[in-house]
Amino acid sequence: MAVQPSAIIMADDTSTMPKGPSRGVRIFFRNPMAWIGLGGLLLIVAFSFLGPVFYHVNPLATNVKNLMSPPTAKHLLGTDDLGRDYLSRMMWGGQLSLIVGFSAAIASMIIGVSYGLISGLLGGWIDVLMMRAIDVLLSIPTLFLLLFLDVAFQPSPLVLVIILALTSWIGVPRLVRSEVLSIKQRDYVEASRAFGARNLHIMMKELLPNVLGTVMVATTFQIAGAILTIATLSFLGLGLPPPEPNWGTMLSNSMSYMYDNSWWLIYPPGLALLWTVLSINFVSEALRGAVDSRM
Amino acid sequence: MLVFTLRRLLQAIPSLIFIAIISFILLHIVPGGPAQSLLGQHSTPARIAAIDRSLGLNKPLPVQFGIWFWHLLHGNFGYSYSYSQPVMHVIMIYLPHTLEIVTVAVILAHILSVFMGTVQGYYQGRWFDHVITTLTFFLWSMPVFWLGILVVMIFSINLGWFPSGGITNPEFPGGFASYVSHATLPILVLMLSTLASWARFMRSSIMDAMVQDYVRTARSKGLSEFMVLFKHALRNSLLPIITLFGLSIPTLFGGALVVELIFNYPGIGLLTWNAAFQRDYPIILGTVMMVGVLTVAGNLLADLLYGLVDPRITYS
Numbered sequence: 001m002a003v004q005p006s007a008i009i010m011a012d013d014t015s016t017m018p019k020g021p022s023r024g025v026r027i028f029f030r031n032p033m034a035w036i037g038l039g040g041l042l043l044i045v046a047f048s049f050l051g052p053v054f055y056h057v058n059p060l061a062t063n064v065k066n067l068m069s070p071p072t073a074k075h076l077l078g079t080d081d082l083g084r085d086y087l088s089r090m091m092w093g094g095q096l097s098l099i100v101g102f103s104a105a106i107a108s109m110i111i112g113v114s115y116g117l118i119s120g121l122l123g124g125w126i127d128v129l130m131m132r133a134i135d136v137l138l139s140i141p142t143l144f145l146l147l148f149l150d151v152a153f154q155p156s157p158l159v160l161v162i163i164l165a166l167t168s169w170i171g172v173p174r175l176v177r178s179e180v181l182s183i184k185q186r187d188y189v190e191a192s193r194a195f196g197a198r199n200l201h202i203m204m205k206e207l208l209p210n211v212l213g214t215v216m217v218a219t220t221f222q223i224a225g226a227i228l229t230i231a232t233l234s235f236l237g238l239g240l241p242p243p244e245p246n247w248g249t250m251l252s253n254s255m256s257y258m259y260d261n262s263w264w265l266i267y268p269p270g271l272a273l274l275w276t277v278l279s280i281n282f283v284s285e286a287l288r289g290a291v292d293s294r295m
Numbered sequence: 296m297l298v299f300t301l302r303r304l305l306q307a308i309p310s311l312i313f314i315a316i317i318s319f320i321l322l323h324i325v326p327g328g329p330a331q332s333l334l335g336q337h338s339t340p341a342r343i344a345a346i347d348r349s350l351g352l353n354k355p356l357p358v359q360f361g362i363w364f365w366h367l368l369h370g371n372f373g374y375s376y377s378y379s380q381p382v383m384h385v386i387m388i389y390l391p392h393t394l395e396i397v398t399v400a401v402i403l404a405h406i407l408s409v410f411m412g413t414v415q416g417y418y419q420g421r422w423f424d425h426v427i428t429t430l431t432f433f434l435w436s437m438p439v440f441w442l443g444i445l446v447v448m449i450f451s452i453n454l455g456w457f458p459s460g461g462i463t464n465p466e467f468p469g470g471f472a473s474y475v476s477h478a479t480l481p482i483l484v485l486m487l488s489t490l491a492s493w494a495r496f497m498r499s500s501i502m503d504a505m506v507q508d509y510v511r512t513a514r515s516k517g518l519s520e521f522m523v524l525f526k527h528a529l530r531n532s533l534l535p536i537i538t539l540f541g542l543s544i545p546t547l548f549g550g551a552l553v554v555e556l557i558f559n560y561p562g563i564g565l566l567t568w569n570a571a572f573q574r575d576y577p578i579i580l581g582t583v584m585m586v587g588v589l590t591v592a593g594n595l596l597a598d599l600l601y602g603l604v605d606p607r608i609t610y611s
Contacts, residue, residue: 136313138542139590141583143549145321147571148579152325228438232553235440236568248440255444255557258452266448270441277436285432 024213028290037282044276048094051087059088059245071264078264080253089245090268096246097276100157100164101227107165108226109219112172113211117203119173120180131177137170143232150238157240160233164226172218179211213291220284224277231273247273303598307591314587315367318580319360325576372584373577377570382581386563390585393551393562396478400485401540401547408490409529409536412497416532417524419502427494435491439550443484443557450480460559481558488550489543496539500532507531534601541597544590 028034062084071078078086119130149155149163183189189206197205208215233239234248247269254265330338330346347353354362366373372382411431415424434442451459457480504510505528513527514520552564559565563582570578 132309133313136310139310139545139587139594140314140317141545141548141586141590143545143552144567144579144583144586147552147567148321148576148583151571151574151579152321152576224436231438232440235438235553236556236571238571251440251444258444258448266444270438270444273438273441274433274436277438278433281432281436 024290024293027293028286031286031289033282033289034286037279037284037286040275040279040282044094044272044279045098048091048098051091051094055088055091057085057088059084059092070262078262080250080265084245086250086264086268089250090247090272093245093247093250093269094272094276096157096240096244097227097230097273100161100230100240101223104161104164104168104226104230105219105222107161108169108222109172109215111165112169112218112222113176113208113215115169116173116176117180117207117211120177121184121199121203121207123181127177130173134170134173142167143229146229146233147236147238150233155240160230160240164229168222168225168229172222175214175218176211179214180207183207183210213287217284217287217291220280220287224280224284227273227276227280300599303595307595310591311588314584314591315364316360318584319363321583322576322580323356367584372581375570375575375578375581377573377575378578382577385566385578386581386585389561389563389566392560393548393555393564396481396485396554396560396562397547397551399478400482400489403482404486404489404493405536405540407486408493408497409533411490412494413501413524413529413532415494415498416501416505416528419498419505424498428498431491431494434487435495437488437491439484439488439553440557442487443554446480446484447557450483460557477558477560481554481560484554484557485547485550489547492543493536493539497532497536500535501528504528504532537597537600541590541594544593545586548586548589 080086080089115130119127145167146163149167153159153163155163184202184207189202192202192206230239230246231248231251234246235252237249237252239248240246250269251266251273254262254269257265330343334342334346344353363373370383372386374380375382375385378385411427415427418424447459450456458477459480460477501524507528509531510523510528513523518527548564551562552567554560555562555564556568563585567579567582570576570582
């Protein structure tokens, strides 16, 4: 009975294949930091997205008779300087931070990873040129540039995502490229090339799956960075226009009342931001541990 | 060494030209262009045309870029709309204040992070390491402005040790001492915000160094652990942090922007922020370029410092 030679190779291939990804996943989930981080993230997502389902208070409704009220049974986190309910503003502000942050991070990763893959795979003078461009871009102060873009374009959330993505991808290509340089020498890439695979195919099918660990770690960095940048821009009075709440604007407003001991205005947005970024960094750390141990 | 320095200087030129090109493009993608932003609500097509003619904006773009770049080479960054002064002139008033706090913060952060990271890397896995790791992890996740607000709340409002803003008190001019007490909190915030990532870096760098052959050699020669750590391991681990310094200049100035706003400290961060609200685009781009130039210079400096710290590198 004739057995297809390719079938033998295929069967053999899967049986001896190192259990790379699944081992990494196991290491990730064995790390308590992963659980702390994911748990923290889940809580903040639930707070921002499910919170408004249970807590029906309009975050935009002002009330001149109840300004700067400390927490009461009716307003669990008190009210701000326009008499708006602070807890519901915290929830809605969280939605905005998370949605814009995640979208901007993913968009910037798409740009950064493609750039790194192309640069690493093509090599030669294109690679040199592309990396030199990165060196130059790294010397531009992002926050100053963001100030400029922000006043020039007065962004909606979508424009903000685009601006953030365009200014924050620059750190990613180097990480990806350095891995691509070693991966592209391996036999399976050579084999793929010998079968006549095109660059695009090699990038998507051979390189991308193998840099996925690094990409995931970098993504967590980008998400944390994007959320912080949005909050910073809002804190600077830019970013997204009022009245939609967001944590950065809430903090910069509360700064005027620092001397009044209005703790309910100052601590919640700052702690929520710290909580979110801390959770993401925990996940990031656990991911990095898993990726490092795989190598 | 001289050849290397010259070569690195030459490499910096394309970077600077590129920064200039990006700035030029940005200035021209502002909706309505410079004339529109100059006139604001007083704009009419006739006035825009007149300004375009007088500023040379009706010339072809490459010609405009040539003229603009020629001015740039002469240190002419353009003319500020809101200050009615050359941009360079305005920047030079504010820049020294920023450089003062950034420089002091960087030096302190370096000393502290090298010390913390080194001791941590040595006592890896012990309680000292755990405490500092947790602390730096928190600091690392902390938004600069939140840190700034907390510092003001604690040291200025509750304890009353330091003033919460400004650069000196006009009613009670206290000379140098007043200047220092006004700069203390901005420096503290800036230092804490950079400290975390550098200490983390230093820790892993020392951990890598401690298992190297030269550390084992040093130990087997009978050197004290102190000498092994601070002379042999530390010296080799300083290299990455020097590069890190060069790369973190833009972030440092970004941090300075936030800190200056919180403490109402008149540096280029505050200047840029005010300019942003007045739509004074030449000022914003001037500071972007200024920080870009400083970054290129800082990276150059970092490369040269490399050779001083690492005797393995000879610039031939």
